[in-house]
Amino acid sequence: MKHTLSVLVENKPGVLTRVAGLFARRGFNIDSLVVGESEDPKLSRMTITIDGAEHPIDQVTKQLHKLINVVKIRDLDPENMVARELALIKVNASGAARGELLEIVRIFNARVVDVDKRTLTIEAASSPNKLRALEEMLLPYGVIEVVRTGIVGIARG
C-alpha cells in the first residue's frame, strides 16, 4: 500500500539533505517527495509517498522522528485525504489530432498552457490516478515530455 506522509520540518538549511540521507541510508525508496512552505514561516511541509509493502512504515516514521528538525509526522489516511499532483505534458499536435486533443483536455478538466505549430502543452492538476489516465490517452499522439511535481496531500476536514 502507498503511504502519504505529511511531515512538518523546521525551515533550516540542510533539512532536506537529512531526510533524503536517512531514506538512502536505511534503504527506503521514495516514490515522491515534495517540499514547500507551510502556514508557519518557520516550518516547511514535506509530502512523502512511499511504498508500505516494501518498507515497514512504522520504521520509516520512527527513524524520521529521530531527526531533530522533524517536528511532526502524519501518515495520511488514503480514505480521508485529498491528494493532488500537477503535470505539464508536451504532446505532438499537428493536423487533425489537434481537435481530438482539445476534446481530451476538456474531458479531463485540464488546460492548454502553450501552443505552437507542432505541439500543445497541457497542464493538469489532479489525483495521481487521473493523471495516469490522461497520460495514457495522450500516448498515441506522441508524448514528447512529461513533468510532474509529485504528490501533495492534506487530510480532509
Next chain:
Amino acid sequence: MKLKGSEAVVHALAAEGCDVVFGFPGGSAIPLYDALYDAKHLRHVLVRHEQGAAHAADGYARATGKVGVCLSTSGPGATNLVTGIANAYLDSIPMVAITAQVKSDLIGTDAFQEADTTGITLPIVKHSYLVQKPADLPRVIHEAFHIASTGRPGPVLVDIPVTCFLGDLAYEPATRLDLPGYKPTVKGHTKQIRAAARALREADRPVLYVGGGVISSGAADELLRLAELAQAPVTTTLMGLGSFPERHPLSLGMLGMHGTVTANYAVHECDLLVAVGARFDDRVTGKLSTFAPQAKAIVHIDVDPAEIGKNVEPSIPIVGDARHVLAALVAELEAAEPAPTRTEAWLAKIDAWKKEYALHYLDDETTLAPQFVIEEIERVTGGDAVICTDVGQHQMWSTLYFHYSFPRQFISSGGLGTMGFGLPASIGAKIGRPDKTVIDISGDGGFQMTMQELATAVNYNVPVVVAILNNRFLGMVRQWQDLFWNKRYSATCVEVQPDFAKLAEAFGALGMTVTAKDEVGDALRTAIEAERPAVIDFRVRPEENVFPMVPAGKDITEMIGGKAGRRKKP
C-alpha cells in the same frame, strides 16, 4: 556581555560544566585556540592525532557519564575525527565535536583545508550544526550538549566557520533552546509497565537481557533490585557489562557470538525475555529467526522508539528511560502480593549449566595464555580497575575472563568495532576518573593504530597501564581464517613489529616485556605503582582462539568450544 564568537564558545562550554577538551589546532581553529589560551577552568589536552581526540572524549564520557568534547580544525582535522564520531554514534555515547570551518564566504569553493564536514558526518551524528552567524553560537553549543546527553545519547557536531569565531555577539548565559522537534520520552507507559510486571510474576523461566542503555541511564541499582525481586537471571551485552555485578549468583555473563554458553542457553530456553536498553544486534542474536524461540513474551524497554520492533517485534514494548521504567517496574512488583518465586527450578538448571560449561583454556607452564593475563589483571587490581580495550580477541577475552562489578567499569568499542580505540579512550577515562586504576587491554595490532597517543599520556602524566596481549597476529581475523577459511592466514601475520617496551621508553613511558607466567603479576604491580604511563608487552600464545564462539548467522546455541575440557575457571 560583548564577546567574540570564539570566546562565546569557551564561555558556553564552561557553562555546560565542561572542564576538559581534547583537541588539535590548525589554521581555521586558531581563533578558538586563542580564546582557550585564557580559559582558566577549561583544560585542553593536546592529542597527537585527531582520532585520538575523539576517542579520548569518548572514553572520558563513558567513564564519567558526562559529555565528552573534542576539537579540531577544518578539512583534515575534521575528517580525522570521523572514525571517532562514528564510534560514539554506534555506541550512543554523549559527545560534542567542535570543528573549525573555513571562512563563510569561502565555503563551497574548495578552499584550503575545506571539507564538507557536516555532509561527511551526516550519517554518523545524532545531530549537527553549521553555524551561520556569531550570535547563534551560545544557543547552538547549549543545544548540542542537550541533544548529546538526553534521550538516546549520541555525538553532536558543531562546525564553526572562522568568520563566526571572529565576529562579535552579545552573550547571554541562560539561552533558551529552540528544539520543537525534540522531546525524548522518559517515563514509560503505566499500562505497559503493569503488563511487564505481570509477565515477570508469571514467568517460570525469565531472562533479563541488558544493554548499554542501563549504563547510560544510570539504572544499575534498579536493575539489581528488579533481578532480585523477580529472581530473574541477568545477561548483558558487551555494552551492558558492568551494569550487573558478574559475581552475583543471578549473573549469566555476556551473551551472543562470544558469550557464555549459559547465557546463550538461558536465552534459548527462557519463557520471558526482558530486553532493557539493548537493540538485538546481530552479534547478540545470531540467527534472528531462532532467537529466544520459547519466549511466550518479549518485553523491550528502550528510550529510542525506533529500536522497538526494528529487529524483533516485542509483545510488550515500553518506550522510556531505563532508570525510570525499571524503577516503576520495581515499584509494581513491590506493591503486589508477595508470591512464591516460580524460578527456582530454572535457576537450578542455570547453575548446572554454569558448572558444566565453565570457561576454560589451556594453562601450562611453558607458554603464556592471554586469558591468564586478564585473570591476573583482575587479581592484582582486586577487580576494581576501569578496563578499556581495543578490538579483537583480547577484547573478547576481556569480556569473558574479568568479572565486572560496577557501571562504567568496562570501556570498549562495541558497535563500530574500532581498532585503535583503546589507548586514547583509556587516557580520556583516566582523566575523567583519576581515582581509579585504568588498564588498557590491547592487542599488538590495535595498539599500533593509535600508539602515538603515548606521547599525550606522557605529556600530561596520565598514568594508564597498557597491557598488550601480543600474539604477533591480527588475531580475530586469523581465528576466522583458522576456523572458516582453511587456515589461509592472508595478511594477518604481523611480520614486523616494534619492540613495544623500547617504544614506550622512547616516548618517556615505562616499558616492560613479559614472556613467563610468573612474571605477570609483578609486572602489573610495578606498572600500576609507577604512577606514570606504562606499556607491558605480554608475549602470549600466538594461535589461541576465543571460545565459546557462535559462527556468524548461526543459532546462538550452535557454539564452538563451549564444553569444558582442559581446565575450569576457578
